[in-house]
Amino acid sequence: MSDHTPATRSPAFWINAALLALLALVPPILFITGQPFWLDVFTRLVILAIAATALNLILGFGGLVSFGHAAYLGLGAYAVGIPTYHALYGGMDAIASFNGFLHLGLAIAISALFALLTGAISLRTRGVNFIMITMAFGQMVFYAIVALENYGGDDGLTIDVRSEFPLISLDNPLTLYAVGYLSLLLVLFIVYKITRSRFGLTLQGARSNEERMRSLGVDCYRYQLVAFVISGALCGYAGFLLGNFTTFISPEMMDWTRSGELMFMVILGGAAFLLGPVIGAAAFILLEQLLREVTIHWHLPFGILLILSVLFFKGGLAGIVDRQRLKGNRQ
Amino acid sequence: MNTASQQPILKTTDLCKRFGGVFATDNVNLDVLDGEVHALIGPNGAGKTTLISQLSGLLKPDSGRIEFKTRNMTGKPAHKFARAGLARSFQITSLFADMTLLQNVALAVQAHAGHSFNFWRNATLDKKLLDPALSYLETTGLANSAGKQVSEVSHGERRQLEVAMALATEPSLLLLDEPMAGMGSEESNLMINILQKLSGSKTILLIEHDMDAVFTLADRISVLVYGRIIATGKGDEIKANPDVRAAYLGEEANA
Amino acid sequence: METSLLLIQLINGLQLGVLLFLLSAGLTLTFGIMDFVNLAHGSLYMLGAFICASLTQLTGSFALATILALPLTALCGVIIELVVVRQLYSRNHLDHVLATFGLILCLDTLAELIWGPAGIAVLLPGILNGGVEILPGVVVPAFRLLIIAVGLMAAAGLYIVVNHTKLGMLIRAGASNRTMVGALGVDIKTLFTGVFAMGAALAGLAGLLVAPIAEASIGMGNEIIITTFVVIIIGGIGSMKGAFIAALLIGLIDTLGRSYLDDFFNLFMSHEAAETAAPAVSAMLIYLMMAVILAIRPQGLFPAASR
Numbered sequence: 001m002s003d004h005t006p007a008t009r010s011p012a013f014w015i016n017a018a019l020l021a022l023l024a025l026v027p028p029i030l031f032i033t034g035q036p037f038w039l040d041v042f043t044r045l046v047i048l049a050i051a052a053t054a055l056n057l058i059l060g061f062g063g064l065v066s067f068g069h070a071a072y073l074g075l076g077a078y079a080v081g082i083p084t085y086h087a088l089y090g091g092m093d094a095i096a097s098f099n100g101f102l103h104l105g106l107a108i109a110i111s112a113l114f115a116l117l118t119g120a121i122s123l124r125t126r127g128v129n130f131i132m133i134t135m136a137f138g139q140m141v142f143y144a145i146v147a148l149e150n151y152g153g154d155d156g157l158t159i160d161v162r163s164e165f166p167l168i169s170l171d172n173p174l175t176l177y178a179v180g181y182l183s184l185l186l187v188l189f190i191v192y193k194i195t196r197s198r199f200g201l202t203l204q205g206a207r208s209n210e211e212r213m214r215s216l217g218v219d220c221y222r223y224q225l226v227a228f229v230i231s232g233a234l235c236g237y238a239g240f241l242l243g244n245f246t247t248f249i250s251p252e253m254m255d256w257t258r259s260g261e262l263m264f265m266v267i268l269g270g271a272a273f274l275l276g277p278v279i280g281a282a283a284f285i286l287l288e289q290l291l292r293e294v295t296i297h298w299h300l301p302f303g304i305l306l307i308l309s310v311l312f313f314k315g316g317l318a319g320i321v322d323r324q325r326l327k328g329n330r331q
Numbered sequence: 332m333n334t335a336s337q338q339p340i341l342k343t344t345d346l347c348k349r350f351g352g353v354f355a356t357d358n359v360n361l362d363v364l365d366g367e368v369h370a371l372i373g374p375n376g377a378g379k380t381t382l383i384s385q386l387s388g389l390l391k392p393d394s395g396r397i398e399f400k401t402r403n404m405t406g407k408p409a410h411k412f413a414r415a416g417l418a419r420s421f422q423i424t425s426l427f428a429d430m431t432l433l434q435n436v437a438l439a440v441q442a443h444a445g446h447s448f449n450f451w452r453n454a455t456l457d458k459k460l461l462d463p464a465l466s467y468l469e470t471t472g473l474a475n476s477a478g479k480q481v482s483e484v485s486h487g488e489r490r491q492l493e494v495a496m497a498l499a500t501e502p503s504l505l506l507l508d509e510p511m512a513g514m515g516s517e518e519s520n521l522m523i524n525i526l527q528k529l530s531g532s533k534t535i536l537l538i539e540h541d542m543d544a545v546f547t548l549a550d551r552i553s554v555l556v557y558g559r560i561i562a563t564g565k566g567d568e569i570k571a572n573p574d575v576r577a578a579y580l581g582e583e584a585n586a
Numbered sequence: 587m588e589t590s591l592l593l594i595q596l597i598n599g600l601q602l603g604v605l606l607f608l609l610s611a612g613l614t615l616t617f618g619i620m621d622f623v624n625l626a627h628g629s630l631y632m633l634g635a636f637i638c639a640s641l642t643q644l645t646g647s648f649a650l651a652t653i654l655a656l657p658l659t660a661l662c663g664v665i666i667e668l669v670v671v672r673q674l675y676s677r678n679h680l681d682h683v684l685a686t687f688g689l690i691l692c693l694d695t696l697a698e699l700i701w702g703p704a705g706i707a708v709l710l711p712g713i714l715n716g717g718v719e720i721l722p723g724v725v726v727p728a729f730r731l732l733i734i735a736v737g738l739m740a741a742a743g744l745y746i747v748v749n750h751t752k753l754g755m756l757i758r759a760g761a762s763n764r765t766m767v768g769a770l771g772v773d774i775k776t777l778f779t780g781v782f783a784m785g786a787a788l789a790g791l792a793g794l795l796v797a798p799i800a801e802a803s804i805g806m807g808n809e810i811i812i813t814t815f816v817v818i819i820i821g822g823i824g825s826m827k828g829a830f831i832a833a834l835l836i837g838l839i840d841t842l843g844r845s846y847l848d849d850f851f852n853l854f855m856s857h858e859a860a861e862t863a864a865p866a867v868s869a870m871l872i873y874l875m876m877a878v879i880l881a882i883r884p885q886g887l888f889p890a891a892s893r
Contacts, residue, residue, distance in 0.1 A: 065679070065680050065683070067683065118877075121877050121880050121881050122880075124880065124881075124884040125880065125884050125885070127679060128617065128623050128679050128823060129819060129823055129884075129885075129886075131623065131679065131680075131683060132815040132818065132819050132823075133819055133876070133880065135812060135815060136812055136815055136816050136819065136873055136876060137873060137877075139812045139873070140869075140870050140873035140874075143869035143870060143873075144866050144869055144870050146869065147865035147866040147868070147869040147870075148862075148865075148866055149862075149865070150862065193450065193451050193453075194450050194451075196453045196454060196455050197449050197450050197451055197452055197453065197454055198441055198447040198448075198449040198452070198454040198457075199447050199448055199449055199450045200450075200454075201434075201437075201438055201441065201447070201454050201455070202438070202441070202442075202447040204427075204430075205427055205438045205442075208427040208428060208429055208430065209425060209426065209427050209428070211389070211409075211425065212421075212425045212426065212427065212496075213442070214389075214408070214409040214410045214413070215387060215389070215409055215410075215413055215418070215419055215421075215425075216410075216413055216418075216438070216439050216442035216443070216496070216500055217410050217412075217413030217414040217442050217443065217500060218410055218413075218442045218447070219408075219410045223447065223448075226448070255808075256808070256812060257687075257690070257808060260625075260683075260684075260687040263683075263684065263687075264684060264687070267680070267684055297695050297698065297699060299691040299692070299694065299695040300691070300692055300695040300696065300699075302688075302691055303688040303689065303690070303691030303692035303695065304688070304692060305688075306684065306685070306687065306688030306691065307670060307685050307688040307689060307692070310674075310677075310681050310684045310685040310688065311673055311674075311685065
């Protein structure tokens with residue numbers, strides 16, 4: 001719980017502000033100066049930063065190591081893909097539509113519902129069990145989508161028409177980036193408010209010392225479950241954006257290794273820091289991009305870097321800037 | 332017993348808990364009267380911690396009954412005990428290590444204030460939480476350390492913080508598990524003073540090794556040996572009780 | 587429902603269950619003794635398969651390849667333990683998960699560099715290629731029976747280790763209790779390396795057994811590791827007995843679900859609906875079962891001694 005009153009803004013505040021300003025300016029400039037490829041990289045970056053920020057709410061502030069968050073990205077993306085598919089090819093009249101608000105609503109509602117059902121069961125366990133159970137539930141969605149031949153199964157589904165909104169068109173890459181960037185700011189603001197509210201403090205108390213919270217009369221389970229649902233819903237929102245960005249969705253995007261990448265973004269950047277996941281997502285995606293240019297076997301140096309970062313880099317990138325103690329473990 | 336009415340606020344009936352066939356709690360009948368300071372003493376391994384873990388809901392008894400304010404609480408989870416008005420401090424300091432003292436107590440105040448499903452208002456600046464938290468820190472002699480992280484303060488101050496957090500839930504019964512454990516004599520005296528001030532207004536069940544503290548503070552004393560309560564009474568009665576002398580005080584007869 | 591078909595499916599399910607047991611036994615060992623969570627366990631399974639495939643091509647003998655592949659996979663385990671895993675024992679589970687996730691990326695890419703992106707098929711010797719008539723008219727591939735036999739033998743071996751050796755005592759104690767290990771006069775570092783190597787060998791055994799059926803391929807471990815986790819969760823983490831029972835349960839339910847769920851659905855819904863629903867539900871079946879079991883018993887069926 002770092003407290004920066006306006007009077008004493010820390011270096012971390014200015015670094016965070018600079019980072020957000022860079023994200024606002026650099027990608028559009030790159031696009032205008034004839035580097036559309038980099039705008040794509042940054043669009044993916046801000047969308048995954050949203051997902052990582054959502055994950056951080058429970059991982060960093062709640063101390064709950066959820067290893068299934070890619071499932072929400074997938075659910076959000078298919079909430080765009082499936083209604084669009086039916087609007088084009090018929091069937092399922094209830095949801096067949098290009099309407100962006102419907103897609104968005106579906107993405108958030110389905111993600112929240114899935115989080116509620118799986119969270120209710122997972123949160124009865126702790127530690128390694130919790131990690132493995134969230135992982136298994138995530139993979140359940142993966143296999144369910146693989147088995148749905150109607151929507152391409154393993155081969156994936158092309159989104160031929162993006163979600164339609166009044167006034168703006170997501171087909172314009174700059175507009176899409178702006179929507180992604182503003183969504184990131186919105187989600188950061190939501191998480192910021194939550195972590196300082198009574199709810200957020202209760203969540204952090206449970207992370208710090210769950211037995212103590214219970215002795216104070218707090219039923220931690222309810223708070224953790226609600227946090228889990230909020231996190232899932234926000235991640236589903238990121239999935240909605242991701243579907244509109246890639247326009248091709250497949251079960252692969254919710255494979256458990258994707259969940260691992262999201263977790264890495266959070267930890268790499270610094271869990272329990274508001275902008276940690278954004279820094280982590282930026283580091284992760286830019287590193288991935290640079291290594292890809294060097295070798296097709298970029299997973300090897302990447303994996304080595306990940307291992308080294310765990311061994312020698314406790315507290316993440318944000319932890320270096322903001323020298324506060326970090327507790328990621330809920331033992 | 333200064334202001335005590337004769338109504339037990341906490342009452343156990345034939346409470347039993349076994350670990351692998353060994354009785355850790357053996358048919359314990361204990362009552363704590365409203366307004367009194369009741370001390371629970373006993374040699375190491377007598378089962379004190381096991382007993383109070385059951386009295387605060389962290390451990391489920393195998394059989395028997397726990398009544399708190401005449402309500403049956405047997406087998407209820409810890410947070411229900413706390414909600415009913417029973418607060419405990421921990422023998423091994425149990426705090427929110429990554430927060431300041433003020434934040435620790437504020438969280439306890441918040442826990443007592445009802446549900447915390449408020450997602451938006453900034454609670455870190457909320458006077459309704461911070462003002463009472465500060466007053467509990469004052470009561471326990473910690474007002475000057477309010478802004479320090481738990482990791483920065485001494486062992487004695489952490490023990491005081493334990494008491495402050497228990498107080499913050501405005502309990503009708505305060506269950507203190509060896510509040511003076513590991514303290515030097517100066518720190519102990521400070522704690523005894525704090526507890527003495529509280530004893531006028533709070534019902535306290537005190538588990539303690541420090542005999543000076545027990546005989547100074549307690550209205551009544553119960554002696555636990557091998558999971559059984561072998562005697563309950565006022566300080567003088569306990570000192571005179573031959574069973575207690577044999578089983579327990581004997582080892583400290585010269586002290 | 588034809589009896590002979592059912593019988594064949596039962597044997598397939600049993601075979602899957604046995605493989606899952608070999609994998610989950612290794613994971614449970616490393617978790618039970620070192621309190622270490624190893625996501626890269628599936629990569630050792632993959633290494634076992636590839637090493638066996640290469641050696642079969644090299645020596646022309648599957649049997650010889652099998653015998654050589656086991657210690658080689660164990661050796662891979664030793665190297666991984668010495669280089670990476672050993673640094674992590676003192677860390678929390680989150681660090682275990684993240685570092686071994688990085689390890690997966692490394693091992694998968696290394697395997698791709700050595701063996702190429704395409705899978706390698708393993709040819710079986712003639713005797714194992716045929717079928718065995720277990721009942722009149724019911725022919726089962728001989729190799730599948732061999733897998734079951736080998737798996738059950740391994741289970742029996744583990745049973746003896748767990749119940750009648752010093753190592754087993756540690757496993758049954760169910761905790762990485764360093765003072766206790768020290769009290770028994772065991773060199774902890776060597777013990778941990780040894781246990782990790784044993785887990786690697788078990789995973790390698792599962793991998794080389796599956797190679798002739800499904801070929802060795804990159805990423806094969808990443809799919810089965812999740813099913814292995816489901817086994818461990820259902821069985822109760824750290825429990826060998828739980829792993830065995832849950833592995834067979836999952837193997838059978840998964841296999842039978844995929845074969846018969848559409849017939850079952852046909853009983854009470856239209857053919858078309860059953861056609862769509864059955865594959866999706868059967869793909870989720872073991873996860874749904876996990877959810878139900880956890881809702882009733884959050885610690886799994888056979889929770890290990892207090893941890």
